[in-house]
Amino acid sequence: MMATADEGVILVVEDDGAVRNLVATALDVHGYRHREAASATAALLDLTSSTDINLVILDLGLPDRDGVEVIEALRGWSRMPVIVLSARQEDADKVAALDAGADDYLTKPFSVEELLARVRVALRRLAYDSPATPTEAAIYRNGELLIDFGAGVATRGGEELHLTPIEYKLLALLARNTGKVLTHNYILKEVWGEAVASDLPSLRVFMATLRKKIEPDPANPRYLQTHVGIGYRMLRVEEAARL
Known part of the structure; x- marks a missing residue:
């Protein structure tokens, strides 16, 4: 699948020259415009x-500042997607990056x-961020959750919940299917796409961070x-109270 000209520029932030060149080459081959840092x-x-x-x-392991600090700084003015590409494989590192505002995490x-x-x-x-159609402009209520x-x-x-784009997409998917058990594979395919449907650990991390944000008592x-x-x-909150 080739990129289109209006998809803008992808900024690759990686201090390892070999990894940076690998990512850049892959983007080039598929027609994505990019710059490197x-x-x-x-x-x-x-x-x-820049505006493009x-x-x-x-990458998180940068020579001058931790990548999590870059995410935190960026989230001060922008919600553009951030995909973390890091050698850190511990759940604590993933949670820290996702809590800071990363949208995805690949080890x-x-x-x-x-x-x-x-x-x-x-x-x-990014395309989904365009103005909603009348059929999309609906309000969902479930207890204190809106x-x-x-x-x-x-x-x-x-009070507004400060969710990352993937957390919001997970919440919206579950809300639109309230009362139904959604399988791991179904959720992964709906949110990440078929090609990454095996990434169950990432789903668990995102669900843990989402639960921390929407539940009065996550435990x-x-x-x-x-x-x-x-x-x-x-769950409908009335149903949750009976469990």
């Missing part, structure tokens, strides 16, 4: 001075095809029920 300072300079960057592929060594699949998903998500699908905003008890969930080995279900 070997440090956090160079990346932030480009991000703050639509996506960031970001090294990585499959080029999987990275490209995630790039395609992230760029498609989702304005038209605005792309979720609140609990009147005793009212909204998100885990069906071990199967998937997840959005």
Whole structure:
């Protein structure tokens, strides 16, 4: 699948020249425009001075600043997708990056095809940010949880939930299927696409961060029920109270 000219520029932030060249070559072959940065300072300079960057592929182990700090700085003014590409494989590192505002997390060594699949998903998500159609502009209410699908905003008890794009997409998918158990594979295909449907660890990390944000007491969930080995279900709060 070749990129189109209006998809903007992908900024590859990676200090390892071999990895940077590998990613750049893969993007070139598939028609994506890109630029490269070997440090956090160079990346932030480009991000703050350019208007054509639509996506960031970001290493965490940069020589001058941690990549998580780059995400936090970027989230101060932009919601552009950030795909973390890192050698750090611990769940704590994934959670820290996702909590800071990363949209996706891929560990090294990585499959080029999987990275490209995630790039395609992230760029498609940008298209979803266009104004909602009348059929999409609906309000979902479940106890204190409210989702304005038209605005792309979720609140609990009147306070906005600061969700990453993938967290919001997971929440919207579960909300639109309230009461139904959605399998891991179904959720992965709907959110990430067929090419990455085997990435169950990433789904578990995202669901953990989402639960922390929407549940009053994550240890005793009212909204998100885990069906071990199967998937997840959005409960009506009245149903949750009986479980």
